[in-house]
Amino acid sequence: MTYDVAAVRAEFPALAEGAAHFDGPGGSQTPAVVADAIAATLRSAVANRGTVTRAELRAEEIVAAARSAAADLVGGQPGGIVFGRSMTQLTYDVARTLAKRWGPGDEVVVTRLDHDANVRPWVHAAAAAGATPRFADFDPVTAKLAVADVEAVLSPRTRLVAVTAASNLLGTRPDVPAIAAAARGVGALTYVDGVHLTPHDVVDVAELAGDFYVCSPYKFLGPHHGFLYAAPALLETLEPDKLAPMPDTVPERFELGTLPYELLAGTTAAIDFLADLVPGAGSRRERVVASMTELAKHEAVLLDRIDDGLAALPGVTRYGDPSRRRTPTTLFNVAGRSPAEMYQGLADRGVNAPAGTFYALECADRLGLGTAGAVRAGIAPYTDESDVDRLLNAVADLAR
Template sequence: MAYDVSAVREHFPALEEGAAHFDGPGGSQVPDVVGEAVAATLLVAIANRGSVTAAERRADTVVAGARRAAADLLGAEPAGIVFGRSMTQLTYDFSRTLAKNWGPGDEIVVTRLDHDANIRPWVQAARSRGAIVRWADFDPVRGELPVDEVTSLLSERTRLVAVTAASNLLGTRPDIPAITEAAHDAGALCYVDGVHLTPHAAVDVTELGADFFACSPYKFLGPHLGLVAASPALLETLHPDKLLPSTNAVPERFELGTLPYELLAGTTAAIDFLAGLVPGTGPRRTRLLTSMRVLENHENTLLRQLDEGLAELPGIVRHGSPTRHRTPTVLFSVDGVSPETTYRHLASRGVNAPASSFYAVECSRHLGLGDTGAVRAGIAPYTTEADISRLLAALR
């Protein structure tokens, strides 16, 4: 099935400014239908959720619709979708809640491949309870996290494994099903950071084995907020700190304060847009699986073009080997040129590819890049072959 990138691009007003955007891993551009959904929700009567007035019912409909949409995207249950301000905020909330059951001698496992949002909340929560932190290292040459680097750290005292589904710095994708299976065999829960995977691949949280799967709509064409998918039965066993009069129902007990209805409407619109990337019929989940697989093929074709083009340029230093099983993300430096200088040079030519450690500071340090990091180029649903050529020409 063909992917019509020109038709997709017509829905992105931001692209009219003319830049070639490789900054999607930090936040994608937004299609018109998302902005329209946000504006429409702000411009009608709306109130706290309820069933008496039209405004109350409208808010309830928006929330329920967003839960169903997110569940369709991730292969989860609507009653297990928790919304929050960001993935970072939600992970801190869950770390504090889970840590209530930890004590001295308990262990957690984190990896150096991860974004700090899936490291620091767990490290800090463990230390507050006297628990031990075990660190899994990745191969800095290939940029990959072998399964046994994680599983070798598991014991009967392991309470949680926190691991990324795809490195936001390198794009490499660990074998999450193998890691979660081993964690479960050890009696541990697994919290998976899916922020960088979700925009690029079809996701099924059940197949991944994730007890918690966190992602960010603003990385997959939506508004700025975060969400976590988990089993409603698991959520029922957890008791976060909350206000006395707020509901104890799942998943609402984890959502502190009034939800941003306009952003939830925008999230639903973004997921519907993803479901319609290629023509199709049937349930939204079915259309999403088809669209995301076609999108993945399109992005991988562009990634090969970028990999081959970078390999032909002298002075380009790649970080992490170009492996098959990764998202369309490239981390590189120009020999003898600071990443900041390269970033500014590209920007001056209308190519947006920023330089940083992008909050994956442990990963950057393990690669020998310190806190400075390198230049990251990420491919998105609106990226074209012409964009890739512009990036390569600017580097040349």
């Protein structure tokens, strides 16, 4: 199998505007089939879910299809998929639910590598319960979060460990299975932020071994919302706050209000698109695995091209794992140019590579970047060599 990036690019209307997009970590561009699925749903008769009218049945079908697609993407069961407005909202909801069981003396572990959406909800929930948040540090030179870094702050009173599967700022990929095993060793649950990993590699929630996995479809070519996966048996043990008339079944008891049917239809279309990035046969899960494997190879080649190109430029400081075991994300600064100046200068040259801390406040502080942060260049399924060359030429021009 080969990855045909030209064929992939042809499916993205936004690319016709001409920019080289390295802003995917903040939200990817959307293929036409996703927009079509959303529009088709909005043009169709849809009502609150039910079993009487065609409009009600259509809503039921859309939700069932989206749960099935999301489960295929992460290797889980449809009954464990919970949809929400965003990863942040879902995380706050789960944190508040779990915190009902916490009290003074209990501890919650978060890491300084994480996006704040996998830090602050747990800090707030711990404070409300009288529990104590504990921070696991990472090595700012290698940008690695070692298992030992997490183990150093575990205790018999640890109730949960929140950890990223891939840093949205650096791309660093901690050893989540080993961290989850360490958490289980002290009787704690593990909550895994998969927002930045899901768009770039095969996800298998069983192999990751965390108890919760959460991600955002708009980072992998879909619309703006989020979904969480947990084993249905685990969800059955949790009692979230909800309206009295809401279903008490799993996963519905976690989904507040009417679901956005058009966005769920778009998510199904996005996952089907990912499954067909390369030609193949088999179940959707099998095609997802094959396609994401080839995508990861394609993106790794482009990441090498960026890293080698930036390394050859004077005045460029790169941050991150030097072994390149990371998602295709490069964080850098240029001597004599502020991150904001680089952001604007790149945009003026038709290259969309934003700058900042990207809500990874603890991570940026640990790296000594302050509130200004750095420039982040992220590769997406539609990125090609010409995009990379435009980025490198623009950086070289600004670095002069």
